[in-house]
Amino acid sequence: MSILHTVNKSPFDRNSLESCVRLAAKGGAVLMIEDGVYGAMKGTTASDMVTNAMKDLTFYVLGPDLKARGVDEGKLIDGVKVVDYNGFVTLTVENDKVQSWL
């Protein structure tokens, strides 16, 4: 069984991305939305946490929320996949459950 985790907080504001990564089971997907997209940027103090978790989890980031914040896709951690809202819907369908880390 796979779970889609959504994270909508910046890792520099709250610890929800850290909690999610620590507790999510292997094979899960993590989608960063709203201010959560800052967690997808490379070269930050949170980047290593995401990179290290990639062996167990697949990371996605919501493109429109990146664009709203002026974050260029070239600034993302290698391996983080950009999806639009259609991709968000597809992820909820492909995984068995959705857990929002609010």
Next chain:
Amino acid sequence: MKLSIQVNEGPYNHEASVSALNYTKAALEAGHEIFRVFFYHDGVNNGTRYTTPPQDDINIANTWSELAEKHGLDLVVCVAAAQRRGIVDEGEQQRNGKDGNNIAAGFRISGLGQLIEAGIQSDRLVVFGD
């Protein structure tokens, strides 16, 4: 697939309402059924027809109403959260002796059981909040 959506924040205190709206639109476009959208906590503020944002602003309450009309959405506002925040329909107006009501088209006021039912009846429940 049958999807339900929970919205916990108001249109002017968090991005969650807009995210939920965008998600709902995308799900409908992809051909999924939206079983219910449940508005909880400050999310009930999505359901007043008296919001009058500037014309170049997105009118979130109106957009929900338009979507509801077009796709027959069931937009449910939590009654206890609504009472606290002054979101009133005709029934609540009479029951509480208020001089008017403000519920937006397509919304209805009901209880938490509607959220539980949405969780049971739907394949997925997606929560947007703070």
